[in-house]
Amino acid sequence: MTRSALFTLAVDEYIQQHRQDNVTQKLNEVYANEESSLDPILSKLQTLSLPKEDW
Secondary structure: OOHHHHHHHHHHHHHHHHHHHOHHHHHHHHHHHOOOOOOHHHHHHHHHHOOOOOO
């Protein structure tokens, strides 16, 4: 079995085992009560950190 096939099998098995965990629902519950927006200063710093490119 190739490494790629083994990895694929492992990820598939993990997803099947944790499908019942309702991760999306739990995250939605958390973020329904918590601020999840990015700080404007952090956003600006991230933008400034990107290299300049000609389009």
